[in-house]
Each structure stands twice: as C-alpha cells, then as structure tokens.
Amino acid sequence: MDSAMGQAPGTYAEIEDGTVTPSPEYLLRLARVLRLSEADYEAVHSQLYECAAAQSLAEDVPLLPDPAxxxxxxxxxxxxxxxxxxxxxxxxxxxxxxxxxxxxxxxxxxxxxxxxxxxxxxxxxxxxxxxxxxxxxxxxxxxxxxxxxxxxxxxxxxxxxxxxxxxxxxxxxxxxxxxxxxxxxxxxxxxxxxxxxxxxxxxxxxxxxxxxxxxxxxxxxxxxx
Missing domain, CATH: 3.30.450.180 (Beta-Lactamase)
Known part of the structure; x- marks a missing residue:
C-alpha cells in the first residue's frame, strides 16, 4: 500500500494501528485507492476530524487550479x-x-x-x-x-x-x-x-x-x- 500511495515504508501500518493520524488529503487518496463508498469515507472522515469532508470522492474534481x-x-x-x-x-x-x-x-x-x-x-x-x-x-x-x-x-x-x-x-x-x-x-x-x-x-x-x-x-x- 505504501508503494501504491507513494509513501515511505511503514506509513500505512502506522495509520492502520492508530499510531499516526493521516492528513485529510492522504485519507482522500487512500479512500479512492481502496474504493470506499461515499458513506464509509464520510464516516471515517467524521471520526478522525470531527467534521464533514470538504471534498467528495467523486472523480469529477477540478482539473485546473484557481486562476489566482x-x-x-x-x-x-x-x-x-x-x-x-x-x-x-x-x-x-x-x-x-x-x-x-x-x-x-x-x-x-x-x-x-x-x-x-x-x-x-x-x-x-x-x-x-x-x-x-x-x-x-x-x-x-x-x-x-x-x-x-x-x-x-x-x-x-x-x-x-x-x-x-x-x-x-x-x-x-x-x-x-x-x-x-x-x-x-x-x-x-x-x-x-x-x-x-x-x-x-x-x-x-x-x-x-x-x-x-x-x-x-x-x-x-x-x-x-
């Protein structure tokens, strides 16, 4: 999993056993890789950060950064x-x-x-x-x-x-x-x-x-x- 996510060896294991809390960006990428449902992703996000996810798992996300x-x-x-x-x-x-x-x-x-x-x-x-x-x-x-x-x-x-x-x-x-x-x-x-x-x-x-x-x-x- 670390290879697939482009992370250092041991990163996923530390997150899985609760040693490290992942960033919201990492969680979003991981949820996409694992093909979580939107409901499961929202549940995990709420549990970790006590707030709703700012971004959907849907792939129709913006391609271009803000013109600013x-x-x-x-x-x-x-x-x-x-x-x-x-x-x-x-x-x-x-x-x-x-x-x-x-x-x-x-x-x-x-x-x-x-x-x-x-x-x-x-x-x-x-x-x-x-x-x-x-x-x-x-x-x-x-x-x-x-x-x-x-x-x-x-x-x-x-x-x-x-x-x-x-x-x-x-x-x-x-x-x-x-x-x-x-x-x-x-x-x-x-x-x-x-x-x-x-x-x-x-x-x-x-x-x-x-x-x-x-x-x-x-x-x-x-x-x-």
Missing amino acids: WQEVIENQSGMAYLSDRRWDVRMCSPAFAGMFPGGRPPKNAMEWMILDESVRDTVLIDWETAWAPFALTQFRAVRLAFPDDAELQRMHERILGDERARRIYEDPSAVQVHRAGEDIRPMRHAMHGVGHVRLFMAQPDNAPGARFVTLRFQKSDGAWT
Whole structure:
C-alpha cells in the first residue's frame, strides 16, 4: 500500500494501528485507492476530524487550479511552474522556461521526465536512480487516486510500452518519496550547464493532484540560481 500511495515504508501500518493520524488529503487518496463508498469515507472522515469532508470522492474534481495562481507564478523570480494532476504545465515563470532549449517548456512535465529519450540521456543525469523512481512513484500514486482519468491511463500505457520506464515502474523497491528541500538531483541546465536542482512542491487546495513546483539550481561552482 505504501508503494501504491507513494509513501515511505511503514506509513500505512502506522495509520492502520492508530499510531499516526493521516492528513485529510492522504485519507482522500487512500479512500479512492481502496474504493470506499461515499458513506464509509464520510464516516471515517467524521471520526478522525470531527467534521464533514470538504471534498467528495467523486472523480469529477477540478482539473485546473484557481486562476489566482497566475499572480503567484508571475511574482516568482526563480524557476517555478504549476501543473494539473496530469502534469500538463499550465503556468510557469520565465526562469523555468529558461531551463529548456529555446525557452520552450514541455507540454507535460511527467512525459518529459519519463519518456523523452534525449532528456533521459542528457538532461536528467543519473536518470535511472535519481529521477525515474521519484517521478514514477508520484505518477503511480496519482493514477491510483484518479483511476478513471483517461489521460492518466494513456500515460500509463505509454510507460508500460517503454522498456526503460516499465522496468523501474514495476520494481516494488524503486520507490522514492518527495521530501521538501531534501530532493537535490543532478541535471544539465540549458543555460547554466551541469549542476544540481532542489525541488519544493505544494498542492493547490481546489485542484487535487495539481502541484506548484519551485526549483533552485546549483551551478558547478556552488552558486545557486
């Protein structure tokens, strides 16, 4: 279950035995993965938090974050982008666009990370150990939370059809959980060359699965951008 949810080993066991109380966001994702009924989900939510759930289990949840996020992105001096639950890049800062040749960011961040052969071989350094397990753990969790999303299913089929990605995707030991500020991964920046990037992620309240990502790039001389 921890692998399916993209969590550290032991997380589900701690929640199951009452050692840890899950966040409402985790409970929502877990309820979808376990296919709980709306009534059972509401009962568990009320028991844990003593209030009604703010969001239904129904899959017709908003795809796009609030447009007000555009102002947040525009005020970022560094690299930042906002994607929907399918990893389509909806907004990005000029600095983020500058990561890519010609200043053109990819349409879909996940497919760029996982399925673009040139990216795997030249941009995301140590792709098989530093990048693919991290990205595919995220993808697995979101796909299980939204099993009826046709676009996520299409991406799932592409991953299964790609030998390099499939090998890691189907490996139960290849799970990497995001830890804010601790994720420092090697990459080749289009403008700054080889260095390391530090990732920070947050989720907009009104669009489950969407993500606001900021990145700091450390150049080979140690300077951060």
